[in-house]
Amino acid sequence: MNFQFKNKVISGILTVLPDNEVLFEDEMSNYNFSEQKSLKLKAAMGFNKKRVVKNGETSSDLCTYGLEYLVDSSLLEVSEIDALIFVSQTPDYIMPPTSNIIHGKLGLKRDVLCLDINQGCAGYIIGLIQAFMLLDQKSINKVVLLNADVLSPKVSKRDRNSNPLIGDGASVTIIEKTELENNIHCSVKMDGLGAFALNIPAGGAKLPNSNETALLEEDYAGNFRSKDHLVMKGDEVFNFVQTEVPELIEEVIKVSGYNKDEIDYFMFHQPNKFMLNKLADKLEVPREKMPSNVVENFGNASGVSIPTVITFNISDKLLSQSNLLCLSGFGVGLTWAAIIMKFENLKFSKIIYK
Amino acid sequence: MENLIAQLEEILETTNLDLTKKFKDYEEWDSLSSLTIISLLDSNYSIKMTNAEILAFNHLAEFCEFVKNNAK
Secondary structure, eight states: OEEEEOSEEEEEEEEEEOSOEEEHHHHGGGSSSOHHHHHHHHHHHTOOEEEOOSSOOOHHHHHHHHHHHHHHTTSOOGGGOOEEEEEOSOOSOSSSOHHHHHHHHHTOOSSOEEEEEOOOTTHHHHHHHHHHHHHTSTTOOEEEEEEEEEOGGGSOTTOTTTTTTBOEEEEEEEEEEOSSOOOEEEEEEEOGGGTTSEEOOSSSSSSOOOTTTTOOEEOTTSOEEOTTSOEEOHHHHHHHHHHHHHHHHHHHHHHHTOOGGGOOEEEEOOSOHHHHHHHHHHHTOOGGGSOOOHHHHTOBOGGGHHHHHHHHHSHHHHHHSOEEEEEEEEETTTEEEEEEEEEOOOSEEEEEEO | OHHHHHHHHHHTTOSSOOTTSOGGGSTTOSHHHHHHHHHHHHHHHOOOOOHHHHHTSSSHHHHHHHHHHHOO
C-alpha cells in the first residue's frame, strides 16, 4: 500500500542507548557450541558489542530520559507537543498505555493525542507514517515519535540465535509541518500468515506466564529457550527479507520518480551485517550507502535500529545539508515498509547514553 | 554441479564431500552453515529453501540433484 505526504519534515532525531555494554565473548560460554564455531558466527554476522539495560530500566525510562534531555537542552518545548506516538513491543504495562505514562511524567498539555502502537522491526516506518497522517490535521503541528524496545530481558542467554544480536534502546524523533513541499513516498506491506516467524509465545492472553512456560527446552539447533522467551525462525526471516524487501524498495523508488543513484543513503533496519550486505548486493547499491555497523556496536534494538544507524553514521551531514534517504524496516508481523524522503538540515541528530 | 560441490565443501569445511552422507553428519553443520547454504541457494540458484527442507534430504546426492533440477 502506498502513501504520499507533503509539507512535513523530520526536524530532529535523538537515540538513547543504555550505558551498559556487553561483549559477544562475555556470553559465549552460555552457548551450546564450541568457541571456534561461535567465533565463526561472530565474524559472519558482525557480532561484537551490544548495549542492554542493567537495572530493570524499561521503555518509558529510556524515552523519558531522552525527552528530558531535549527539554533541558532547549531543543523541544513540552507545550508544543500535539501528539505523542509510542511504538514498542515492550510496553511498561498491559494497561495503561505507555504514552500516557510518559505524558504524565513530562507534564504534557491535555489537548494532545497519545497513541501506543505495537510494532517491531518496521516500527520506525509505521510510526513516521502515523505521524505524517496526524500532521494532515489542522490542530496538529508537531508530533513526537518515540520508539523503544527493551527486549534483552525476553531473550534466553543460552539462545545463540537471538541473544548475541538483541540490544535495547529508544529514540525520539520530532516531525513537524513545513513550508517546503518535500514530497514523501511510503510503501507498507503486511503478511499475517507469517505472524509467528518472530514471536514470544507466552505472556499474553493466549498463554499466560507460568512455571511451565518458564521451563528451558532445547531446539533442533542446540539453543535453549522457554516459552517466555523471544524466538526467531532465522531461515524463514532471511528468505522473507531477501525476497520481499528488494521488490518493495524498487517499487517505492519507482513511485518516487527518483533514480536509485540519487539516493544518498539507504538507512535500513539492522538485523545483522550478513543480511544487509546481501540486500545491498541484490539492490545493486554500494555497501557504503547502506551502513550495517549497528549490530556490531550496539546490537539490534528492533524499531530503534533505523534512528540508531542514522544518528551513528550521518549526523554531521544531516545537520549541515539536505540528504535524500531511503528508510526501510522489515520483520515481526510480518511487516515490511519503506520511505523515501528528503531530510532538510536537522536541528539535532545524536546519540546519548543513559 | 561441480561448483555446488566445491561450495558445499567450503561451507562444511571438508576437502572430500561424501554424497552418501546427510548434512547433519558433518561436524561443521550448524545454524550458521545452514543459513549460508540458504543464502547460496537464493543468490546463485534462485531457490528458496528452509532449514527443515534442507534437513529432509536423505543424503547430499539427493540435495544436489534437487538443486540441479530447480535452479533458475
